[in-house]
Amino acid sequence: MGILNKIFKKSRQPEGDGIFYNQMKALLGFAPLTIDYYQRAFIHRSSNKTDENGNAINYERLEFLGDAMLGAVIAAHLFSEVPTGDEGYLTKMRSKIVSREHLNELGRDLNLIKWVKSKVSAQHFGENIHGNLFEAFIGAIYLDRGFVYCEKFIFEKVIVPYVDIPKLEGKVISYKSLVIEWCQKGKKPFHYEVYEDNGTEGQKHFGVKLSIDNKVVAKARATSKKKAEEKASQRAYFAFQEKINKK
Structure with missing residues (x-):
């Protein structure tokens, strides 16, 4: 007290x-x-x-x-x-x-x-x-x-x-962390390319291109860099889900 x-x-x-x-x-x-x-x-x-x-x-x-x-x-x-x-x-x-x-x-x-x-x-x-x-x-x-x-x-x-x-x-709290961990374990080069993408909404947006093994595997846009990266990572996760979840 x-x-x-x-x-x-x-x-x-x-x-x-x-x-x-x-x-x-x-x-x-x-x-x-x-x-x-x-x-x-x-x-x-x-x-x-x-x-x-x-x-x-x-x-x-x-x-x-x-x-x-x-x-x-x-x-x-x-x-x-x-x-x-x-x-x-x-x-x-x-x-x-x-x-x-x-x-x-x-x-x-x-x-x-x-x-x-x-x-x-x-x-x-x-x-x-x-x-x-x-x-x-x-x-x-x-x-x-x-x-x-x-x-x-x-x-x-x-x-x-x-x-x-x-x-x-079974809940995923960060698709980005899962994707990065998978890339690092498999020694796969990865890169998040972030750029401004304002579109026509009038609100600032960011676009992200996620490349793995030098190939663009997912794109996304959101109102912040972090959200855009997470959204792109989620799309990449579902694209490679079977391989990422493989023991």
């Missing part, structure tokens, strides 16, 4: 029953003690808020804390549920559960974005804001109620509805 008090220097007393308080209570399944933590979990950096010491007030520090809490709870669950899993297996499974794609899905399902306080339009938010908010929310729970409540929330909102270990074993 001493550490928590140093972080925000606020008393942990129940606060009013306003609209936001009631919304948080309904979402959490228990009453918040310090609503300020949850309010901070939805403040976007564009708000440019600072405390009396000039420190930024937004959800990014809570995001860091929530990421650590989420990882710890998921790791403990996997350790308990898969007694035969070695370190590499457990690490890979945890990565699948806390992947950016999955965290974004969790944030969207809870519709956390509706509480964001920002000076920019929602259309300018990146896709990852959903996952970032979810992590920040987990951080707020930890500061407000401690590890036990934090663990309970993660179990009910993440593990029970989303963690199916047999299904997760």
